[in-house]
Amino acid sequence: MIGKDVELSGVSMIYPNGFTAVQPTDLTIRAGEFFSILGPSGCGKTTILRMISGFLNPSSGAIAIGGEPMIGIGPNHRPTALIFQSLALFPLMSVCENVAFGLEARGVAKAERRRKAEELLGLVALSGQEDKKPGELSGGQRQRVAVARALAVEPAVLLLDEPLSALDLKLRQHMRAELKAIQRKTQVTFIYITHDQGEALAMSDRVAVMNEGRIDQVATADALYNNPETPFAATFVGEQNVFSGKVVRSENGEAQVETPHGPMVGINLHRLNVGDEALVMVRPERIGIVDRGGAPAASNQLQAQLDRRDLEGALINLYLRSGSQGIHVNLHNRGEEMLALADTMTLAFRHQDAVVMRPGSMARDKA
Amino acid sequence: METLVRTYGRGLTALFIGLVGFWILLMIIVPQIRMIERAFTYEDRAGETATLALAIDRAYTEKFQLEQELSGLERAGPAVGQMPSAPSPFAPSMTMPSATPVAPAIPSLPTPGMVPSASAPSALSDEDRTARAEELRDQIATLDKEIAELEAKEDTSSGEAGMKERISLENFTSMSGLHLKIFAMTLLYALTVTICTFLISYPVAYAAAMAETRGKLTLILIGLVIPYASNELLRIFSWVMILEKNGVLNSLLDSLGLIDLAAGEGFRFVASNGAVFSVMVYAYMLFMVFPMYNTIDTLDKAQIEAARDLGGSIWKIHTRIVIPHAKPGIAVGSIITFMLSAGTIAAPEIVGRGLHPDWFSQLIYRRFFEADSWNQGSAYSLALLAACILFILINMAIFKVSVRDIAK
Ligand SMILES: Nc1ncnc2c1ncn2[C@@H]1O[C@H](COP(=O)(O)OP(=O)(O)OP(=O)(O)O)[C@@H](O)[C@H]1O
Ligand SMILES: [Mg+2]
Numbered sequence: 001m002i003g004k005d006v007e008l009s010g011v012s013m014i015y016p017n018g019f020t021a022v023q024p025t026d027l028t029i030r031a032g033e034f035f036s037i038l039g040p041s042g043c044g045k046t047t048i049l050r051m052i053s054g055f056l057n058p059s060s061g062a063i064a065i066g067g068e069p070m071i072g073i074g075p076n077h078r079p080t081a082l083i084f085q086s087l088a089l090f091p092l093m094s095v096c097e098n099v100a101f102g103l104e105a106r107g108v109a110k111a112e113r114r115r116k117a118e119e120l121l122g123l124v125a126l127s128g129q130e131d132k133k134p135g136e137l138s139g140g141q142r143q144r145v146a147v148a149r150a151l152a153v154e155p156a157v158l159l160l161d162e163p164l165s166a167l168d169l170k171l172r173q174h175m176r177a178e179l180k181a182i183q184r185k186t187q188v189t190f191i192y193i194t195h196d197q198g199e200a201l202a203m204s205d206r207v208a209v210m211n212e213g214r215i216d217q218v219a220t221a222d223a224l225y226n227n228p229e230t231p232f233a234a235t236f237v238g239e240q241n242v243f244s245g246k247v248v249r250s251e252n253g254e255a256q257v258e259t260p261h262g263p264m265v266g267i268n269l270h271r272l273n274v275g276d277e278a279l280v281m282v283r284p285e286r287i288g289i290v291d292r293g294g295a296p297a298a299s300n301q302l303q304a305q306l307d308r309r310d311l312e313g314a315l316i317n318l319y320l321r322s323g324s325q326g327i328h329v330n331l332h333n334r335g336e337e338m339l340a341l342a343d344t345m346t347l348a349f350r351h352q353d354a355v356v357m358r359p360g361s362m363a364r365d366k367a
Numbered sequence: 368m369e370t371l372v373r374t375y376g377r378g379l380t381a382l383f384i385g386l387v388g389f390w391i392l393l394m395i396i397v398p399q400i401r402m403i404e405r406a407f408t409y410e411d412r413a414g415e416t417a418t419l420a421l422a423i424d425r426a427y428t429e430k431f432q433l434e435q436e437l438s439g440l441e442r443a444g445p446a447v448g449q450m451p452s453a454p455s456p457f458a459p460s461m462t463m464p465s466a467t468p469v470a471p472a473i474p475s476l477p478t479p480g481m482v483p484s485a486s487a488p489s490a491l492s493d494e495d496r497t498a499r500a501e502e503l504r505d506q507i508a509t510l511d512k513e514i515a516e517l518e519a520k521e522d523t524s525s526g527e528a529g530m531k532e533r534i535s536l537e538n539f540t541s542m543s544g545l546h547l548k549i550f551a552m553t554l555l556y557a558l559t560v561t562i563c564t565f566l567i568s569y570p571v572a573y574a575a576a577m578a579e580t581r582g583k584l585t586l587i588l589i590g591l592v593i594p595y596a597s598n599e600l601l602r603i604f605s606w607v608m609i610l611e612k613n614g615v616l617n618s619l620l621d622s623l624g625l626i627d628l629a630a631g632e633g634f635r636f637v638a639s640n641g642a643v644f645s646v647m648v649y650a651y652m653l654f655m656v657f658p659m660y661n662t663i664d665t666l667d668k669a670q671i672e673a674a675r676d677l678g679g680s681i682w683k684i685h686t687r688i689v690i691p692h693a694k695p696g697i698a699v700g701s702i703i704t705f706m707l708s709a710g711t712i713a714a715p716e717i718v719g720r721g722l723h724p725d726w727f728s729q730l731i732y733r734r735f736f737e738a739d740s741w742n743q744g745s746a747y748s749l750a751l752l753a754a755c756i757l758f759i760l761i762n763m764a765i766f767k768v769s770v771r772d773i774a775k
Binding site for chain 1: 675
């Protein structure tokens with residue numbers, strides 16, 4: 001098994017009812033890569049996946065897999081295998097028959113099918129469950145049967161549509177590691193769809209953040225977290241404190257923004273000019289406590305009242321308020337000194353930890 | 368039961384249960400029992416008792432004729448008998464007509480002494496007449512004795528109407544080779560109809576279940592239901608009109624230039640098994656489509672897509688995914704279709720026009736209403752019912768569905 005690359009050029013999808021689910025999109029997924037598409041519910045992730053697998057014809061644009069154009073080729077003739085959001089295991093067939101279905105369809109002899117199915121079930125750690133029905137398995141086991149069934153046809157590209165969404169948290173975390181390991185072992189290109197950022201960040205070589213039918217940013221997990229390029233990517237992946245204001249100064253790649261909480265300086269990512277509306281974004285863990293009380297001295301400092309303090313073990317979450325704005329601060333638990341927090345404190349962050357962006361749509365309700 | 372009492376009260380519940388019980392008794396149990404009873408009661412029409420009854424009948428007839436002749440003689444001459452009366456010129460003509468109607472009914476009956484008496488009783492002399500009368504009285508007396516003996520014998524062997532009835536399987540075992548063949552062929556025909564109906568209904572049910580829009584589905588279902596708005600006989604007759612020699616189908620072929628109707632070409636589609644089958648497939652399609660549609664509709668469409676994605680051909684998708692899932696629906700549909708076609712009489716009678724091989728249902732009809740053998744008719748019906756039940760059981764075994772699945 002060896003992966004192939006997938007190339008989308010100008011691919012869009014307009015449903016018959018006139019709804020544009022996917023805006024014209026260019027996207028290249030490299031061979032053998034674990035690629036995630038991350039986005040909120042209804043943003044068009046499944047639509048993209050179904051276009052790659054051949055169940056939907058793009059309204060415009062072209063898709064190529066391994067350099068071969070895929071226009072007019074049905075799902076059964078593409079080098080892809082799809083793992084459905086609902087898994088879609090065949091409930092009346094045994095696990096072994098499920099896994100071997102693709103081989104059966106290709107006319108492989110029965111003994112050979114069985115051998116291959118057993119081998120694949122070994123790969124997904126399900127040896128000995130061959131003769132059970134899918135209904136007799138746990139959620140995680142069913143999940144792995146679906147993976148084995150898809151891998152049986154030796155696809156070059158495996159498409160996974162939120163396959164872990166039905167599992168509980170513990171199992172989800174366990175399956176992440178397993179999927180990643182299977183991907184490493186098989187070298188198949190994985191295109192993984194999820195609305196769970198933790199999943200995307202933990203497993204993927206690269207992640208595409210998608211919003212309202214558009215891909216906002218494609219980057220490695222680290223780059224995505226540390227250097228988000230749009231307000232949506234910044235707010236959808238991880239937490240952000242967002243302050244809005246107007247640019248008052250712009251120099252050396254930095255911009256100063258006048259906010260209701262005082263002046264703030266950050267990286268001028270979108271090259272905004274003086275007078276532009278702007279958003280300043282700071283991650284909760286990049287904010288520190290300067291002193292306990294007193295007025296803010298310079299830029300990137302603000303005073304806030306403590307609302308709530310949540311101990312999370314290694315981390316402590318502080319929820320503060322400055323005026324009407326909520327601020328989230330994330331501190332390492334350093335023991336005794338964390339006990340005596342004043343009601344009012346001055347917070348501060350470095351210039352390089354703040355990003356100034358042009359206002360745009362932001363993630364509202366994250367999973 | 369308790370919930371019923373709680374919701375409706377004792378009186379109403381009792382009424383409900385009473386009505387339901389009455390209904391079951393009247394509509395199901397009693398007719399069935401009566402039919403079974405008849406089926407297992409054999410009317411012996413050739414046995415010993417019947418012969419006995421026949422002999423008694425004959426003796427009576429003979430006696431009657433003798434008595435007629437005697438009374439004729441008595442009227443002809445006053446010297447005859449104990450109460451002499453004036454000879455009447457009308458006597459012979461009066462006695463004969465009343466005696467004759469009896470004779471044709473039993474042509475084989477030997478009528479000793481009848482022919483000479485009929486020739487000219489009045490021509491005989493008084494002495495002759497007296498002698499003849501004596502002779503007749505003797506004969507009557509012998510017959511009386513004979514009758515008494517026969518009747519005594521009959522009384523001991525059986526009670527009723529001269530025909531012996533007994534519980535036996537003979538109504539079944541006496542089925543002739545021809546009837547047995549018709550029985551077997553009917554089951555085969557019904558099976559053929561069921562299979563044809565399945566083959567035609569399956570794509571329809573599948574299309575209906577896969578219809579993406581409400582509109583499409585409504586269209587398919589309306590198209591299916593509308594023909595059923597008309598009476599079954601009308602439906603069958605409309606098919607006859609299509610299939611007739613001067614019917615729609617031949618006209619169509621004619622207009623296509625394939626045949627020349629004017630020259631007397633054209634196929635006689637009716638009165639063939641093919642025609643009967645087509646009409647029945649048409650008539651019963653709905654009963655196959657709906658149960659199948661219901662089950663296919665519950666199939667997760669993602670399963671079909673998954674099968675396709677894994678490279679499954681259309682054939683594989685249907686044989687491995689859709690049909691196994693639709694099994695209960697197929698089982699129900701085939702059972703209904705099979706029972707309907709095995710028991711139908713309208714289609715083979717009207718479309719077949721007596722020119723094609725008989726169906727068993729037609730045979731049963733004739734047993735009842737033409738051969739007037741209700742018991743054998745019941746037996747035949749019961750045999751058909753048993754065959755249908757057997758079919759249901761085999762069907763359920765093949766499809767591995769239980770009654771509970773079907774009820775779903
Ligand atoms: N057949 C269809 N006809 C019209 N609109 C559709 C159709 N299928 C999906 N949509 C719309 O397209 C948009 C994208 O749908 P899609 O299924 O791709 O979302 P998704 O990102 O997979 O969401 P989720 O995470 O909830 O699965 C949605 O707003 C949906 O309402
Ligand atoms: Mg989806």
